Amino acid sequence: MFCYQCEQTAKGSGCTRIGVCGKQPDVAALQDLLVYALQGFSQVAVEARKNHVASGGEGAFTCRALFSTLTNVNFDAARFVPMLNEVVERRESLKAALAAKGVSPAWHEAARLVPAADMAALVPQGEAVGIENDPETDADIKSLKQTVIYGLKGVAAYADHAEILGQENPALYEAVEGLLADTLRTDMDLGAWVQRALDCGNANIMAMELLDAANTGTYGHPVPTEVPLGATQGKAILVSGHDLKDLDMLLQQTEGTGINIYTHGEMLPCHGYPELKKHEHFHGHYGTAWQNQLKEFAAFPGAILMTTNCIQKPAESYLGNIFTTGLVGWPGAAHITENGSGKDFSAVIEKALAMPGFAQDEDKGSVMVGFGHNAVLGVADTVIDAVKAGDIRHFFLVAGCDGARPGRNYYTEFVEKVPEDCMVLTLACGKFRFFDKKLGDIGGIPRLLDVGQCNDAYSAVKIATALAEAFDCGINDLPLSLVLSWYEQKAVAILLSLLALGVKDIRLGPSLPAFITPNVLNFLVEKYDLKPISTPDEDLKAILG
Ligand code: FSO
Ligand code: SF4
Structure with missing residues (x-):
């Protein structure tokens, strides 16, 4: 494997045996294969837009799939397989619609990829399209190309969060697909790549604006709020990651159960949203940032819900108490899926009820958000x-x-x-x-x-x-x-x-x-x-x- 997409990459140059984050070589290969498949899919999607072939959620799907390859999101190899198959299904259906209009250009190899039938064969297929096998020989172009791909993973994360709350922007999807398709090109000079990196920055402004509208439109504008840092006596669920809707659904489903809901890490600012803070059992914040979860999750006396990045390898002591949802995954951790009308968090609630909860109040001060x-x-x-x-x-x-x-x-x-x-x-x-x-x-x-x-x-x-x-x-x-x-x-x-x-x-x-x-x-x-x-x-x- 070779991965250097995040700051903690091994020796400051690249993870080659196993990720410092815990990513295994098979997951690294599957992520590379998924990104490659999405590059090819984007080439087809760009052509489809040009020819007014109807979109069936390609943009949202691309963002979802790309987000799943971001650092500390999904470590479960099996979850990448249906995504790879869906890329191909969607791609071939777009190609068929284009062919019906007489449009059949020469597709890049990535747009013709057929994923192998089993995991053992998928991994070498992914390794063959990893960064080290990129045919690009100019180190600076390769650097900017990877910068664009990594930037797009970030854009995809914001776009996915916004889409979950019903906010989409076709111009944003068009920009993401256009840029992702361009990462297959070998005919652009350094100046063109610098421009692509800036275009990626502009696409991200669109995505962030959309997400801001989604969050504030759904839950109101955050207002200055004092958040207790300790705990209150009773059963407890800890929510980490970034997703507001998951927290909202959990707050609704735990109303009247006697369980208190706590935020961890990046969920802290959720306490400022009027439509979330109105729940009396939305108690406070527990712990600090993602890299301290091993210690903090192990000490938490209730169930834990991880809604997005950054998940770390759960310790044995709490593997049975942690639940993942959305794109986040860890092999062996229970996963809550969308059931068409939302998510059913009863397994998380049952776990919290079965656990001891906080025996007494703990006052550790407060912060403002x-x-x-x-x-x-x-x-x-x-x-x-x-x-x-x-x-x-x-x-x-x-x-x-x-x-x-x-x-x-x-x-x-x-x-x-x-x-x-x-x-x-x-x-x-x-x-x-x-x-x-x-x-x-x-x-x-x-x-x-x-x-x-x-x-x-x-x-x-x-x-x-x-x-x-x-x-x-x-x-x-x-x-x-x-x-x-x-x-x-x-x-x-x-x-x-x-x-x-x-x-x-x-x-x-x-x-x-x-x-x-x-x-x-x-x-x-x-x-x-x-x-x-x-x-x-x-x-x-x-x-x-
Ligand atoms: Fe932190 Fe992780 Fe929010 Fe990142 S929890 S490090 S930028 O993935 O997402 O700030
Ligand atoms: Fe290494 Fe994981 Fe970061 Fe990739 S994401 S560079 S594997 S620590």
């Missing part, structure tokens, strides 16, 4: 006045993923050292490095504002754009600095979006992507002033002068 674009822009006048009066000197967006590798305490130290006349906006699971710090307020506005999940990066973009408008300047002229941490491919998509918006001077850590070549990095440094993090002191000094 709910500072999405609507809440922050609601106090925009106060913020703008505070900036003009010199009460707020600078804004820092300290955002992105958390992870297991060392070096991430940079972000804790950075936030601790941000001067008191500066605000910190944060989003995604990297916030758990400092989310419970009491940073006080400036003129009644908390200095630490939790904008939401990584899925809410659009909120940060909207806040920055609105501030730039208010000050009649560009985003790069604002007293705003972006200090980002990345781990998986949603972060790649967000970075490409920021570059597409022309945002400069981003600091990125804890290490740079292994799939970026020195030449591509030089280009990013020269054109966008992108830089790796150094030390909190040096970076703060460089930013604040």
Whole structure:
């Protein structure tokens, strides 16, 4: 196997024997085969659009399948087989409709792929189309091509979350399929690939905007909300991942059962949504970021529901208590499927009722969430006045993923050292490095504002754009600095979006992507002033002068 799509890749260069994330070689091969099949499928889908052949949900399917290959989503080899077969079924039906219109171009090999009949033969088939066997010889083009593929995995994740809540945009699907089809091309120069990477960033803005509309349209705009960090006596279910609808369904199905619902990791911001927080048994938040789940899940005295990434190999002690749903999967963990009219979480509920629950109340303080674009822009006048009066000197967006590798305490130290006349906006699971710090307020506005999940990066973009408008300047002229941490491919998509918006001077850590070549990095440094993090002191000094 060879995989270098995430930040924790082995030796900073690539996982070759087994993934640091726990991905086995067979899963790696099946993911590569699925991506290859989707590249071919996209070539056919692009042709179908051009020829007005009716779409039967190809875009949504492509996103769903692509999302399943994102880091820490699905580790269950068997789940990839029906997806591969569905790619081929859908592809052949589009081809037949095209042929009926007299359109039968020369399809790329990927668009003619026939998956082998059994697992033993599928794995070598996947290995043959892995990154190492990419016929592309130009290292920089290969680097940008992989950047586009990884960015598209992130776009697909956002599009899938939005689709689950009924929000779709044909222009977004068209962009995803067009870009994925282009990744099969061998006739594009470096400039064209740079453009594709920026196009991927723009597609991601569309996806994030759609997801924002889906989340806020369904559950209301998040409002500032205090979330208890301890526990309350009684039976309990812990929900992790990112999916709001799964949480909503679970909250409804546990109403009146006496079970309290807790969030873990990226589900924390869900407490700010009016239509979710209205449930009295939606108690609070338990634990921190995804990489601490082995310890935190093992100690949780109830059932656990994993709705999306990031799942880690469950310890034996809680394998029987953890349930997966949606695209997330782990071999041996019980999986809850969609049954046509929703999901039936009774197995999770039964498990929670059979488990001890919390014997007593545990008070561990609280944190504030709910500072999405609507809440922050609601106090925009106060913020703008505070900036003009010199009460707020600078804004820092300290955002992105958390992870297991060392070096991430940079972000804790950075936030601790941000001067008191500066605000910190944060989003995604990297916030758990400092989310419970009491940073006080400036003129009644908390200095630490939790904008939401990584899925809410659009909120940060909207806040920055609105501030730039208010000050009649560009985003790069604002007293705003972006200090980002990345781990998986949603972060790649967000970075490409920021570059597409022309945002400069981003600091990125804890290490740079292994799939970026020195030449591509030089280009990013020269054109966008992108830089790796150094030390909190040096970076703060460089930013604040
Ligand atoms: Fe974190 Fe994982 Fe949300 Fe990522 S839980 S690391 S960017 O997959 O999704 O922030
Ligand atoms: Fe390695 Fe990351 Fe790929 Fe997992 S997703 S195999 S850790 S590079």
